[in-house]
Amino acid sequence: MKAFLMHRDEDVNLQLELPANEAALTQDLELNAIFATMAAGDPFLFEVTKRALFSSLRDPGAIVYRQRVLADCLENPSIVRELYSLAGEAIKADNSIWGGLSRDTPKSMLRSSVQKLELLVGFLRRLRQVTDEHAAEFDSEGFTRFCAMLAEELDDDYFDVVDAQLKELKFRGGMLLSSQLSAGNKGSRYMLRQPPEQSWFERVFDRSRYSFTIPDRDENGFRALGELEDRGLNLVANALTQSRDHVLSFFVMLRTEVGFYLACVNLHERLAERGQSTCFPVPLASGEVALSAQALYDVGLTLTVDQQVVGNDVNADGKPLVMITGANQGGKSTFLRSVGVAQLMTQCGMFVAAASFHASVCDGIFTHYRREEDESMESGKLDEELARMSGIADQITPNCMLLCNESFAATNEREGSEIARQVVGALLAENIRVLFVTHMFDLAHGFYSQGLETVLFLRAERGSDGARPFKLAEGRPLPTSYGEDAYAKVFGTTLDGLAARSPA
């Protein structure tokens, strides 16, 4: 019995090791703000969200499966919350019973497992009631299957059988063990057996049995008898405790999977409150090199500023390289982040922060950002950047995506451009998509002058009054951008005059 709400035919495995670049991704894409909003103060949800987002799906079909389930959840947020809390209560109830540890004797382990299962079975009953009531409200394949499965597997007859067995394991009529002789004629292979129904007549006249009684004061005798019982109960205690583990892990899995959707609902509600629209993205197969969006905005930024955020339109279908240039503080980083986040959200089956979005799935997302905190030690900085790029090179594979933000700016432009050209050229040749934010004109212009169909050039736009609207547009790289605005702002004059006076 599986919930199968996150995958069509397997449990979601969130125990996998996080990718090696998890820390870099979290920092560069500012994911913690998103995780926090999704978790809404629930540490368990924070963990689930984080792990789900880092376990990207690569099959568009699997992505759509989740999108459908999520759509049901967005429609019925209260049922999602009820399922989540029911699973949580079941786990808590199980926890409240002492025992069931592997160092316990079989006898005490059996006792606590019977108690735990009695409680858990109660929650299974409640779960069935909830899904019975709401089955009709779900459209997705995932939820429909889930409800049908509960109705079929957990019918009333089944609950009767479970009740009867749990009662039997309390041994009101004593316990019957079978045994045989092993080394040294010691009893072995003790097995718990079901005592036969017998009439009083049989009990009295059956001669093929002998008996004895342990005297009341014989403590050693009672201890020995206890061990004998433990030996007899060993297998059944093991079986029942494992059963309790299974039932409990059903609830754990349910809580995890429903928890993921609840976290998505949380984020959706926060974005809706801010009047930001979302859409389900269209995932495309990985061979296609597609990336296209309308009004794509940065979730993290939206959650931290009060005003509405301006989205970008981009069409990079068939363009494995996107070079982003333009004004400082012009929204280049925000755009880069919004692409990375949208890609991650797409590949875990979520909605994205855009009016429309389609993208081919990739095998992994990597970021190479300039680390501002290292500004002071200029000499070591290029080493550090190259080391980080080398670390990425150890992990990155074809069909991955690399987001570069001002990479190799730690050295002079000529050197930086040359390094970047070589790096980018190599990655493209290996079918790795690259989005590169840079103010290195030499680099950007170099690609532009080749006139390649496969490169998209975006430029941070300036409004006519010089105010920056955080919006990008297609546009070729311009020879200056860095510092121009700042100069203008501080000096109250443009650099044109200066440029005219300096030697060509």
Add this chain to the structure above:
Amino acid sequence: MPLAALVDRPLREVSPTVSFDSILFDDAEDGSEIETPAEPSCFGDLHLDQILASLTAGREEYELMPFFYRPLHEVEAIRYRHHVLHDIEQEGVLESVRRFAQGMHQMRAHLARARKLYYQYQKQRWFLEAVAVYCDEVRSFRERLAMQDLGSRGFMGLRDYLASYTESQSFTALVAQTVALTDKLGRVRYAIHIKGNHVRVSKYEGEPDISARVEQTFAKFKQGAVKDYRLKFREHAEMNHVEAQILDLVALLHPETFAELDAFCTTHSHRYLDDTIGRFDREVQFYLAYLEYIEPLRSSGLAFSYPRVSERSKEVCASDAFDLALASKLVREDGPVVCNDFYLTDPERILVVTGPNQGGKTTFARMFGQLHYLASLGLPVPGSDAEVVLPDRLFTHFEREEDLQTLRGKFEDELVRIHEILEQATGDSILIMNESFGSTTLRDALLVGAEVMKQIIELDVLCVFVTFVDELASLSESTVSMMSTVVPDDPAVRTYHVVRRSADGLAYAAAIAEKYALTYESLRRRVAR
């Protein structure tokens, strides 16, 4: 029946006409002198005591010491062992012998348990088990041995003996009874009903298993890997009184089977183990212990060889030989082992070893002694090739460091010991003298040493003489000078190689002086500046 008296004292199975007695001694007489010899006096000096302690560790039950305390003096006796060892060194034979030995060990463990335990049915079952193991092991040993290509009189004799024994009427009957009874007991099934303090024992009637049903009920929740909650019970050989009471009732439910068990034990208690087989089991450990001891050394690349032995010839030699005790330690610690060669051709008799301290002189002397002692046990010796003589006695005279007497007392004590040795030694003896007279002046050492050396030469005894007195190295045509050596460029580093070379104490002194710029020339320049 007093089962506690079930001592595995062997009685001879009568039938075989085949003559085989011992895997160690080729004639029964030699082996039958049972008196236990004492540890030879050379053991401590040659570190043979260390070797023996470590190779008999874990084999105490076989009491192997006496075999190692009895060097052989006849070439024929040595050959008998060499041939047996050639057979044992075949993997198939070695494996067969090992498994047999393990089986017999297990059998004894069962018997010991039968003696120790309290409840009758338990004692009896362990006795039955011991006999079962014995039957199995003897039969499969016979089968395995029959498949081997054997060349030694020892093993061929054993093979024939086993064939005739296992086909004897008494053995086959024993096997049949043992198997039948074990089988019957194995089929006993019973049920125990426990309610409160009341225990009821009855025959098992096929009542269904509850845990299987529980598993089935919850199977639908199964989630892959499961944790194992089964308690690992500590299994004692003993029974508690509740188990014993239950067993008594089980016996009442199966009266015939248990009566048979009782009869089996009474019949066989004192005489199932054949004494020739028992003797083999013990004696073969002599070989196994040694082979096991030298195995890691062989694996590390050190050579062992079967020496050519003679009762008379004093032309001895060895290549790549080493001190077995030291090498065993070095191999454990992954250290390098230095091998040395030596030879003596007529009329040479005495290896006089000189050279820098800590240069391997004592190790060389020990190696020479060990080589001869091990060879006289009929064992392979350390070295790629060796030719040795079987001495009548092996004498050692090592400096006694722990002696806290005055110089004069110590010197005298040494002289007393040397005198004793020279009194007892014959032309067939071997003598190892290590740093004798180190406690006296050079003049005394030279005078006394030369005198002792003269007597040794007259005795015509084989001798290694380690000394700091160079002059002793060239006293006669029967002395050969050997030196421990150093690395030429760095005299502080010893090579532990001991080679034939004229004694020259000054060569080392000059080299070490040069290193510290304290030679005549150097020191003058430094002083003159």
